[in-house]
Amino acid sequence: MPAALPLLLTAAAALIGAGLMAFWFRQSLLPVAAGAAAGALAGGAGSLLFMLPLDYCTFSPESQPIDVALGLGLVAVGMLLLLLPVYWLAGRLRGGWRTLLASDAPPGSFKGWLWPLLLLLPTLAILFLFLYYPALDTLRLATQTSLLGIRGTIFVCVDNFTRxxxxxxxxxxxxxxxxxxxxxxxxxxxxxxxxxxxxxxxxxxxxxxxxxxxxxxxxxxxxxxxxxxxxxxxxxxxxxxxxxxxxxxxxxxxxxxxxxxxxxxxxxxxxxxxxxxxxxxxxxxxxxxxxxxxxxxxxxxxxxxxxxxxxxxxxxxxxxxxxxxxxxxxxxxxxxxxxxxxxxxxxxxxxxxxxxxxxxxxxxxxxxxxxxxxxxxxxxxxxxxxxxxxxxxxxxxxxx
Amino acid sequence: MIRKSFAALLLLMLAMVALAPVSAQATEVKMWIAFTDNRLDWTQDKAAKFNELFPQYNVVVEGYPNYEQLFAATALAAGNDALPSVVQYFEVATRNALDSGYFKPLADAIGDRTEINGVAVALDDIIAPTTNYYTIDGRWSSMPWNTSSSIMFSNMSILEAAGVAAPPATWAEVEVACEAIMALDNAPEFCFTWPNHGWFFEQWMAQQNQTFANNSNGRDARADVVEVNTPAALALLTWLKDMQTKGYLYYSGARDGSSWGTVDQAFQSQQVAMAVYSSSDTAIYTETGAANGYEVRASFLPYNQAAEGGWTGNLIGGASLWLVDGLAPEVEEGALTWLLWLNNTENAAEWHQITGYLPIRNSSVELLNSTGWFEAIAPNASEVWTASALVQAAQGQNWFEANPNFIIASEQLAGSQATPATQGAILGNFPAIRSIVTQAVDTVLLTDGADIAAILGEAQTNASATLDQYNSLVARALGQ
Missing domain, CATH: 1.10.3720.10 (MetI-like)
Structure with a gap:
């Protein structure tokens, strides 16, 4: 892997993100510069979402074309995951700052966010412990060779998938x-x-x-x-x-x-x-x-x-x-x-x-x-x- | 009123807890085994006897449905520091057990003692094939317990009707017998069956002196090539396919652990005349036949008459008991005492009689070869043994003369040459490798015009890749 690759990839992702968001902000009649900045940030960070934990292993010299393709796919998915909220925010911002905070909730629902969050906390705690954490851990496990009953693991990048x-x-x-x-x-x-x-x-x-x-x-x-x-x-x-x-x-x-x-x-x-x-x-x-x-x-x-x-x-x-x-x-x-x-x-x-x-x-x-x-x-x-x-x-x- | 009685109940419970007999003096020794049937009952009966004889210990035996689940439960328990004192691992998990770091080699725990708590160690009394399997570099790694070999059960009522006087000994003889059996007017649906379990493939390889892995079956050094694509394997699958084409072979399509039940069903419903099986169920097969009016005779596993050197021998199967590492000294002492007592001369003989597993001590074989075995075993016998019809019927006679089916597995192993092939393979990730082999057999039997050599070649590649994965992981874990 060329040493400059991570930098290059992040820059490219930031550029694409900036371009997309600049375009979208213009469509929404919002300041283009702000869109470009937000897009660059989200795109660049998104490209790191999977690649930092994987340490850019899909682009190593011994990688097969399928590894590279999967790596690029992961970069794209990561970017999408962070760009979508920006896209959504921009949509809400169209009517000005007030609409962002304005609630379209039906009458009778909670005002503010502290109380609802507090009441949701027990559920969220259980969900995190028994659902989200195991799901995230499965992601980690999927990048390893790990056999039940044998201590230790080997990092194998995305081989478990490409195989x-x-x-x-x-x-x-x-x-x-x-x-x-x-x-x-x-x-x-x-x-x-x-x-x-x-x-x-x-x-x-x-x-x-x-x-x-x-x-x-x-x-x-x-x-x-x-x-x-x-x-x-x-x-x-x-x-x-x-x-x-x-x-x-x-x-x-x-x-x-x-x-x-x-x-x-x-x-x-x-x-x-x-x-x-x-x-x-x-x-x-x-x-x-x-x-x-x-x-x-x-x-x-x-x-x-x-x-x-x-x-x-x-x-x-x-x-x-x-x-x-x-x-x-x-x-x-x-x-x-x-x-x-x-x-x-x-x-x-x-x-x-x-x-x-x-x-x-x-x-x-x-x-x-x-x-x-x-x-x-x-x-x-x-x-x-x-x-x-x-x-x-x-x-x-x-x-x- | 309700509140009052509730309070009374609560008080009563508190009193019971406070007054509960303090059994803290007895050191608890927990053992996990992979049986839930009468073999678990037997072991629990034995533990109760042991606890009477050695009140300083309290042995608790817990059963799991099969070896695979016990293996997984052990791995999970190890992660949580919740291992019991003794775990039963099947023979093919021996390499995994050694590499896992969960267990202490039996030889290290015993040291140079000849008796523990008055129970003789006498491991030189264990029969040779079992010793060969469970000693690595000449040292005992675990306590052998249930040892079996694969044999054949024949429905003599059908064989004799077809004019076949004795169970066939070779593949060719099986085919000849099947021709006669299938020509009967009231012929069974099929002639012959076997469980598509990796163990039988390995048995048939050992008979032809073919190892299952390189480096002398992984005993000289860690094996890194699985030997599946060999002339011996080609001969086996060609024979099975031929038997199937002729309509003699019943293949249920079930593989690995689930294959046993389909063979039980086919043989016991007299759908087939001959079934290759494990000697572990000699008692059940013999008794079921007697109860349903047909004679069951056990014989050696049929071999390839065309193999170079004919019949070389067979290997063992079964499981052994592993001592968990890092136990408190008094627990380890109790576990050792229990393991040695459970496998003493009388108990090994009793275990053989109620199952069909080999009597793993030479002294047990001697005892059963005499007429005095009943009196020797009876004082500490389990309820399972006392209730056994076979045992009661043979009282006062030489056990093997009264029940000739029970000596077959011992004789087959006694007659085997000790070569790396018959010693059995020691491989990592063996259960997964077995599954690859049985899948290859499945493909050969269920595909029309199957290219056997190509299927075996692919299986060898996959099996070796699986082994590679294991070896590289262990090398990393052990820092080699």
């Missing part, structure tokens, strides 16, 4: 996660809506019937795993018995890389359906009858009423379920996978990203690598949430 790009089994786990998540969420929500529509009909004993439908939700993922282990048992299981009746013989559900993911999907769908049905029934109860009646009078048939009245009115619930189900499929299928196909299944066909973190970090004692993978998982979830909020949030119909 994943060429790790075929990691990419496979990514694919498995996508398959299991999309299928579980899709099938579970579609089936749940169908069942909820049926269960919503005013029939005798509907309350008892609905309660029974919600049962699977109350069962732990491990018990669900055991139940499906018995169902999918190739010789004694009931699923192969019924398949045998219709002439399909001896599918080895749990030892075949083709079928094993579907066994996991089936168990996860069953497990999550109770929750979805519960919410859909509640949602259906909120769909006003007069709307449906009016549509019926206008000549809309059952499908049209469902498509143009019920479905749009259910969209807030659907959106909420989409998020919770995705979270479930990515994170909480662990117990089901571990019981149905312990170790990640034949040819690692049921190894999701979450399961892999456990296998690498805990079973193989490779803490550094496990930490790196869990950070990627964390980023993935952030990206997923942002994407979901941006793409479907606008189309959700909250009005009734």
């Amino acid at each position: 994943l790009a060429t790790d075929r089994s990691y990419l496979q786990a990514l694919g498995n996660t996508a398959l299991i998540t999309v299928m579980t969420v899709g099938i579970s929500m579609a089936l749940s809506l169908l069942i909820a529509l049926a269960a919503f009909q005013p029939v005798k004993g509907a309350r008892l019937y609905r309660t029974l439908l919600i049962w699977p939700y109350a069962i732990s993922p491990v018990v669900a795993g055991v139940i499906f282990l018995l169902l999918f048992n190739p010789t004694g299981g009931i699923i192969n018995y019924f398949l045998g009746v219709v002439g399909i013989e001896g599918i080895r559900w749990l030892n075949s890389p083709t079928y094993a993911p579907w066994a996991v999907i089936a168990a996860s769908v069953w497990k999550s359906m109770g929750f979805n049905i519960l919410f859909y029934i509640a949602g259906l109860q909120n769909v006003p009858n007069d709307l449906k009646e009016a549509a019926a009078i206008d000549g809309a048939n059952v499908f049209q009423r469902f498509r143009y009245i019920v479905l749009p009115l259910l969209s807030p619930i659907t959106f909420f379920l989409l998020i919770t189900n995705t979270t479930y499929a990515v994170f909480e299928t662990f117990g089901t996978i571990d019981y149905l196909t312990p170790g990640g299944g034949p040819l690692q066909s049921t190894e999701t990203l979450m399961y892999r973190v456990y296998r690498v970090g805990i079973q193989n004692n490779d803490l550094g690598n496990g930490a790196a993978q869990s950070i990627i998982l964390f980023l993935l979830v952030i990206a997923l949430t942002v994407f979901q909020f941006r793409s479907s949030g606008s189309r959700v119909n909250y009005g009734a």
Whole structure:
């Protein structure tokens, strides 16, 4: 690494920050010089955010192009993290200094900041101790070779991350996660809506019937795993018995890389359906009858009423379920996978990203690598949430 | 009223605390083991007996679900200075245990004493294969306890129906027997199975005198190359793949720790005729067969008849008990007394009888080879032993003659040549390396037209990289 590199990089970052903020301040009719100064400060400091702890290791002479690229990416992310508040402040400053301090809080909320902060303190303390600090420590761990049961660590820069790009089994786990998540969420929500529509009909004993439908939700993922282990048992299981009746013989559900993911999907769908049905029934109860009646009078048939009245009115619930189900499929299928196909299944066909973190970090004692993978998982979830909020949030119909 | 009774209750509790018998005189010795089944019951029974015999000590045994979880719990406890006095580590964690700095070598703790608290040390009485495994540079690092070897269990009711009089001894014989078995009218679904656990791969390598790592299996010097891509491994996987193609081999798809249960299920439901397994479960396999009306016979692990030099021998498995470093002198003394007493002649014999683990003392083998073993063990026996049907049925007879399945593992190891290959590998990060090997086996068996040599080559590269990572970390930690 040339000795001047850190200086050069910081200067470049400051320059870019200054340019961006100068432009933005001009757009906002604010003093350009102040914007340039704030931008230079934030940009320069932002570039140091990751690079100081990493000691510019991604730009050492033996760094591969992928290390350099990742290093530049980290510089950009660091800059963004500090430039965004400046951007936001500038937005608020547009109306003058007064708007910055003016509160747009609804009446009845706290005035000033001391009291709210004091009341938040216990929560913040717990969050910091059990959430933020471990998360930050995971970042540190991810830059090290660290094995459980061996004292000492070695700093390895971003190797734990770059190694994943060429790790075929990691990419496979990514694919498995996508398959299991999309299928579980899709099938579970579609089936749940169908069942909820049926269960919503005013029939005798509907309350008892609905309660029974919600049962699977109350069962732990491990018990669900055991139940499906018995169902999918190739010789004694009931699923192969019924398949045998219709002439399909001896599918080895749990030892075949083709079928094993579907066994996991089936168990996860069953497990999550109770929750979805519960919410859909509640949602259906909120769909006003007069709307449906009016549509019926206008000549809309059952499908049209469902498509143009019920479905749009259910969209807030659907959106909420989409998020919770995705979270479930990515994170909480662990117990089901571990019981149905312990170790990640034949040819690692049921190894999701979450399961892999456990296998690498805990079973193989490779803490550094496990930490790196869990950070990627964390980023993935952030990206997923942002994407979901941006793409479907606008189309959700909250009005009734 | 409620307040009054509450106050009374509080007073009562305070009184109980104050009057609690002061057991502070007894030095507590805590031991963590990786069993939760009847092996934990047995050990706790034994601890109770020990506490009666040596009232100055109070041995407490706590169980963990498996070796891996115990290993992780130990590492975490070490970080918090909360280690117990004794921890059980499986054999492949020996290198990790030595490098961790948590433990004190057994030889250092014993010194040149021949007895501790009246319990004989007599470590020269331990059987040779176990001694070879757990002595590093000729010194005992830990106290051996559960030692096993891998053997094969055959369902003789099926074998005899197919005209196979004795369990097959070689790979080729297994194939011939399977041909006959699968031709039966009421043939089982499959003929043969084994747990896809790294230990069996290592066993089959040792049989062909193939080491698993360089530097004589890591015993001359720290190993830095894992030997996975070898002709011996190619022969093994070619055989397994061939057995699978012919429809003889049942592969459950479960690997490592979870593979055992699938084999238990397949054999005990008579879905297969032969199962390669650990001798640790000889008692369960024999008893389950008897209870369900089929005869189970144990035999040596089948070997590659085409290997140069034929059968070289087998290695051991199991775990040993490690003494934690930095204990108070009286605790260390109590822990040593307990470890030696737990593995004395009678207790080692009893442990063998209720599980199938090898009797690890030559004197225990002698005792069981006589008719007087029952009287010798009975006075301090555990409830698990007293309740065992096999033990009761063999009373008054030579144990091994009454239960021939139990001598197989001992005979297999006694007949083994002592070479670096049969001594077993000492490697860092061994559990992770094992997982790489079982994954390679998985890939070979589940991929059509798999290029076995290429898969083994990739596994060797990955395994050696994992070992490199470990070695460089330890080198840094030890300042080498």
